[in-house]
Amino acid sequence: MSDFNKDFLFGVATASYQVEGAYNEDGRSMSIWDTFCRQDGKVYKGHNGDVACDHYHLYKDDVKMMKDLGIEAYRFSIAWPRIFPEKGHYNPKGIDFYKRLTDELLKNDIKPFVTIYHWDLPQWADDLGGWLNREVVDWFGEYVSKLFNELGGYIRNWITLNEPWCSSFLSYFIGEHAPGHKDLGEAVLVSHNLLLAHGKAVEIFRDINSSDSKIGITLNLNEVFPATDSPEDKAAARIADGFQNRWFLDPIFKGEYPKDMLELFGKYAKTDFITDGDLKRISQKLDFLGVNYYTRAVVKKGNDGILNAEQIDVDNEKTEMGWEVYPESLYNILMRLKNEYTFDLPLYITENGAAYKDVVSDDGHVHDEKRVEFLKKHFKQAKRFIDDGGNLRGYFVWSLMDNFEWAHGYSKRFGIVYVDYETEKRILKDSALWYKNLISTRTI
Secondary structure (H helix, E strand, O other): OOEOOOOOEEEEEOOHHHHOOOOOOOOOOOEHHHHHHOOOOOOHHHOOOOOOOOHHHHHHHHHHHHHHHOOOEEEEEOOHHHHOOEOOEOOHHHHHHHHHHHHHHHHOOOEEEEEEEOOOOEHHHHHOOHHHOOOHHHHHHHHHHHHHHHHOOOOOEEEEEEOHHHHHHHHHOOOOOOOOOOOHHHHHHHHHHHHHHHHHHHHHHHHHOOOOOEEEEEEEOOOEEEOOOOHHHHHHHHHHHHHHHHHHHHHHHHOOOOHHHHHHHHOOOOOOOOOOOHHHHHOOOOOEEEEEOOOOEEEEEOOOOOOOEEEOOOOOOEOOOOOEOOOHHHHHHHHHHHHHHHOOOOEEEEEEOOOOOOOOOOOOOEOOHHHHHHHHHHHHHHHHHHHOOOOEEEEEEEOOOOOOOHHHOOOOOOOOEEEEOOOOEEEEEHHHHHHHHHHHHOEO
């Protein structure tokens, strides 16, 4: 058996656009995801986050549900278009929702962990160039200043960005996420501006917040394996690792971009946007790092003319997303971070979970045995890391409840709580009951 100590935080996570709904209430303006969902063919069956899980109105019930499960921490994000629905125009009603939510959490002894940016850029900002416009760093600074001043007395743990790889390369190069561009040069520039915004937020945080508050960033990281031992496949794996992992880890923790990736990107895009002082701003000391982990990557030499690294399908167990179940990579990633980047810096698993085809059985329950096994195996790897000297402070299961899964709409269910989208009824899955037991016993 494996025991977690009394200070280890067991949490769940959501994100504003995926759960809140109320897309046009209390002064909120459109985000790039509202716009993206309304474009033909971008999102599964034209689904959108207009109503989602209606967390905006049902948050008290959802907090009570968390309390009943024994959840100790709730990671949620703030919708920038609620706070600044227009450029330079602050909306107090937008912040009031997050004050009410935070009050409810604290009343129920649940620690709030707030993600400042989880991809819902205001449409007004995108109309002015969005993350391609370096001025976005100042707009972000105005936004975070208001959050810290209004909420800093309530909230002690802040995350600047969620998965900047997704809001740069997946959104501006691969085109799967809003705003749906397909230009490598844009993606590289966006990644830099995102990291600058992160650095700006840390600077402002240090000036405003109390010493017992903490700030970090969340990265989605993959362990990358070459398909064979051939030099070509090993080189492809190195590039894939640079693309997914090192491009963000190196500037944050080493104050430099990886030279091999700068050289590669430089063949297809300008990199002269990196100015004096940028990397110093990006690499400021953090209080923790959040890690989102779902699967590993196995790659071979490809022929796309840019990365030349192609991910291959592995004949192993997969989730409904088609992602291989590979818990060992969670341990390996955490150990790599400890040994190469973060050393003694506190780590949190800020997302880990799986989508499966969940159905409500005749007995009224949702028997998601595969998710229970998935979580059990990954929690064991987390405990293994702790036992080997790792400074892992907490684990946030993705997700509290089924929700809008970006380009997949409502077709994929990640929650430990089932949501009937027609009635908004919540049903605890077996995985929620398993998690409740884990939290109460602190034992796998």
